[in-house]
Amino acid sequence: MKTDGGSDAAKRRAGERAAEAVEDGDVVGLGTGSTTAHAIRALGRAVDDGLEIRGIPTSFQSRRLALEVGIPLTDLDAVDGVDVAIDGADQVVDDPDAPAHGALIKGGGAAHAREKLVDSAADRFLVVADPSKLTECLERPVPVEVLSDAHTVVADRIHELGGEPTLRAAERKDGPVVTDNGNLVLDCAFGRTDDPDGLATRLSAVPGVVEHGLFVGLADVTYVGREDGVERREY
Numbered sequence: 001m002k003t004d005g006g007s008d009a010a011k012r013r014a015g016e017r018a019a020e021a022v023e024d025g026d027v028v029g030l031g032t033g034s035t036t037a038h039a040i041r042a043l044g045r046a047v048d049d050g051l052e053i054r055g056i057p058t059s060f061q062s063r064r065l066a067l068e069v070g071i072p073l074t075d076l077d078a079v080d081g082v083d084v085a086i087d088g089a090d091q092v093v094d095d096p097d098a099p100a101h102g103a104l105i106k107g108g109g110a111a112h113a114r115e116k117l118v119d120s121a122a123d124r125f126l127v128v129a130d131p132s133k134l135t136e137c138l139e140r141p142v143p144v145e146v147l148s149d150a151h152t153v154v155a156d157r158i159h160e161l162g163g164e165p166t167l168r169a170a171e172r173k174d175g176p177v178v179t180d181n182g183n184l185v186l187d188c189a190f191g192r193t194d195d196p197d198g199l200a201t202r203l204s205a206v207p208g209v210v211e212h213g214l215f216v217g218l219a220d221v222t223y224v225g226r227e228d229g230v231e232r233r234e235y
């Protein structure tokens with residue numbers, strides 16, 4: 001389940017601007033998705049020009065891209081901390097008057113478990129987005145990674161919480177999407193979510209849930225790529 005509609009030029013502007021915020025010596029969380037891919041490529045070019053960083057990928061896909069563009073890699077066990085993480089989003093609350101301003105839905109690429117681990121470990125979490133991701137309130141289905149043995153019982157609990165779960169199907173194989181961690185994904189429609197923090201707490205409490213795609217209070221900055229430049233939101 002991918003959102004799309006944003007232009008590649010807008011995504012590239014956001015990704016490249018976020019990459020400029022990375023400094024020599026940084027440990028960098030490398031998010032997943034088409035917008036972050038622009039940041040990873042920009043970091044690869046900066047490494048070619050002498051920037052010294054170590055990257056921590058959040059998925060098979062971001063690891064492969066980082067290796068391709070020559071970013072030295074490490075992992076959470078091998079570092080004292082993560083200086084900055086750059087990652088995309090499927091929705092970003094963009095309403096300074098809303099308590100959830102800056103809250104995200106992630107996991108359109110089923111990478112949200114490792115993304116949350118790395119993004120929340122970072123001193124600065126930079127979100128990269130195109131305007132199609134901005135919303136007054138979160139309303140897309142929330143991706144929930146579940147242990148495969150637990151998907152039916154978790155689906156029952158999601159119904160009890162007022163959601164409508166759909167097991168994410170693979171596009172080019174019969175059967176479900178299997179995450180990099182060997183788990184399944186339920187896309188859980190809750191409709192308009194005015195209290196993402198409360199919903200996040202309830203989802204985290206369900207046995208069998210590995211991680212959900214609500215990222216509340218984690219983002220420090222969002223770079224929104226536009227056709228003619230980049231807007232910066234700070235939280």
Ligand SMILES: O=C[C@H](O)[C@H](O)[C@H](O)COP(=O)(O)O
Pocket residue numbers: 003031032033034035036087088089090106107108109110111112115
């Ligand atoms: O699981 C995937 C991630 O959360 C992505 O960061 C998110 O889906 C945004 O991806 P994109 O930049 O391709 O829209």
